[in-house]
Amino acid sequence: MITTTGPWTPLKDPVYRMLWLAVLASNAGTWMQTVGAQWLVVHEPDAATWTSLVQTVTTLPVLLFALPAGTLADALDRRRLLLAVQIGLFGVASVLTALAALDHLSPPLLLVFTFLLGCGQALTLPSWQAVIPEVVPHDQLPAASALGAVNTNLARSAGPAVGGLLVAQFGSAAVFGLNALSFAVFALALVRWRRDPQPPTGQAERFGSALRAGERYVRWSPVVRRILGRVLLFVLPGSVVWALLPVVARQELSMGAQGYGVLLAALGIGAIAGALLMPRARRLLSTDQMIVATGLVYGAALAVVAFVPHTIAVVPALVLGGAAWMMLVSRMNAAMQLVLPNWVRARALAIYQLVFAGGQAIGALLWGQFASAFGLDSAFATAAAVMAAGLLLVRVWPVHTHENDDYTPAVYWAEPHLVIEPHRDDGPVLISARYRVRQENAAAFLTAMQRVRGSRMRTGASQWGLFRDTADAELFVEAYLVPTWDEHLRQHEGRLTESDERMEERAIALAEGAPEVTHLLATDR
Known part of the structure; x- marks a missing residue:
């Protein structure tokens, strides 16, 4: 499908622009929160364990609650759910800020609050993804998906850098407070969003059956299954960058914290460049050709880190890698948005987030262990080889997005002729x-x-x-x-x-x- 929309077209809509900026503030606040939390425990005995636990309890809620969160987002009003979650997160972050300012925050208590904030983020992700088609026209969904990836990468690049400066000057309580403020900004944007009246959805679906319905839809949708499989084949080897980049900065490139920030910035710059290239890439490349092109570029970036560990080579390679990562992820995310009917959109997107986050978490664990056993160079070289092997499956396992299919709801079955009126729970x-x-x-x-x-x-x-x-x-x-x-x-x-x-x-x-x-x-x- 050829579209004439530019990469920034969705931002011309004042509602989408307002919500996008609010999400950017929230994402940046989350990264600053992580920096502040890790700094609080870095001087504790066994600091490595506490620091890794901060990262674990931040991402664990996505793995545990993504699908239930998607089920709630399909069953409830998504705007109201987002608003309630942001208000709750503001309360949790405010209490955390107060405890940190009063120096009453022990490491175990910090982990509890971090986990609660992660639960809020797990509730936010599928609802926000599912609400995007309500804000932008159908033909702008690919551009909106690319902007979502730009949002994430900007926050990933700027959040830790700004958070580190603030922690150094004012302490962790300052970044906790800014994180609380970011939730308030998102809540205010949701309040100001004058949403079009939503059609009645009828009787609410029960949670258990709704959960099973979401899983069943994904299992029986070949298009969705192939998108998820392709994401996993890309993320598993690609996660080596996010898992081991700090170690590369310190051990391979002899960089300090500022140098690590430069590497993160290179990935962020690449993501922005990828967003600018996406409209032309969509016109010139099919989905499968995009998969091959981005996989080759990202694999080449991994090979550079493995075999040419010099700053002058690694930084440009990371720019290209950031562009490839953003283009592939946004293409797959847009494909999901385009092929999902509204009734199951949040649940299926939650499964997408589960596969994505789970692939990153499992990949990070595996590459960390691999690097400990065989060295950093071997880890990146092996990841590049795994990425290339995954590309060989494109011919036998292509991603057909069926862009000409119409996922508009259709009520065309005749009402059943009944003599016995069943209760809605009767069955099978x-x-x-x-x-x-x-x-x-x-x-x-x-x-x-x-x-x-x-x-x-x-x-x-x-x-x-x-x-x-x-x-x-x-x-x-x-x-x-x-x-x-x-x-x-x-x-x-x-x-x-x-x-x-x-x-x-x-x-x-x-x-x-x-x-x-x-x-x-x-x-x-």
């Missing part, structure tokens, strides 16, 4: 559809029904089967099981999309008229 429900198909159309019908199978499973079915009558070769019976009547009603009421409708129409066109549909409800045992 067995839905059957009888098709009459001529012999010459049977093979094409079977192929079309495999796509219908994916639609059924994504939107609520737990089991599906297609059967042929042994006494009548033209009679086919589709049968699928839905856990509850509520789940089936949601298929009727908005889970299906225009693309699902086209899949079903192609199958029905091969049959002799519309199928005869029945609904069977499990009897009480």
Whole structure:
């Protein structure tokens, strides 16, 4: 899909610009918070353990709560959820600031507050990602995704540098206070956002079933699965940079804290350059070509760090690596945004965040152990080789984003004729559809029904089967099981999309008229 929007076009919208700047302040505050927390424990006995625990409790909530947070974001009003979370984070950060200023903050208590702040961030991520399509037009989503990556990289570059200066001059309480203020800024931006009235969503979906529905959608969506797989294949070797860059700065390049800041700035500059290149890259390269190009550039940057450990070579390599990282991540994020229907968007994006953060966490752990055993150079060289090996899978495992598919909600099923009125929690429900198909159309019908199978499973079915009558070769019976009547009603009421409708129409066109549909409800045992 060719778009004429520029890399900064979404920022022309005052609402998106206001929210983007507020998120930038929040992201920078989070990085400053991490610097302040690590500085507080750096003089403790066993400082290395305490410092690593700060990083662990910062990222652990994303791994634990990303999917539940996405489920809440799909079930509740996303703007109100974001606002409530920011107010809560402001309260937690304010108490932390007061305790630090009064010198009443022990390392274990610091970890507790850091974990609570991480939980708030885990709640924020899927809600913010899911709300972006409400703010910018559909054709600006790729540019908005690139700006999101620029936001993250700017915060990653500027936050630690500014935080380090403030901690050196005023102590950790100062950065804790600024972090609290950043949450207040985000909350104020959400209050000022005059959101368009949202259509009624009907009865709220129960948390447990909503959680399973999100997992089921991702499992039965080939497009989403391939995006997640490609992200993992890139992030696992790519995480070596984020895990070992401080060690590279100190041991390989003989740099101090300021030199480490220069390396982070190089990555940030590369991210901004990547954002500027994204519109042209989208026009010139397909998704799979983008994957190969960014993987080659990032792998080459890793090889430079491994084999040419000199500042004059590493800094330009990191600029290129930052651009490649931003372009790949933003392309995959935009692809997710484009292929997700609204009813499951936050849950699927939460799984995306889970895969992304989990890949970084696992990769960082593995590369840290690898570097301890075999050395830094070997770790970066091996990561470059793993990155190259992942690119070989593009031909056999391409990412098809189906940009011509339409994920607009479609309500096209007829209301079921009922004599018995089920309760929404009753189930399971067995839905059957009888098709009459001529012999010459049977093979094409079977192929079309495999796509219908994916639609059924994504939107609520737990089991599906297609059967042929042994006494009548033209009679086919589709049968699928839905856990509850509520789940089936949601298929009727908005889970299906225009693309699902086209899949079903192609199958029905091969049959002799519309199928005869029945609904069977499990009897009480």
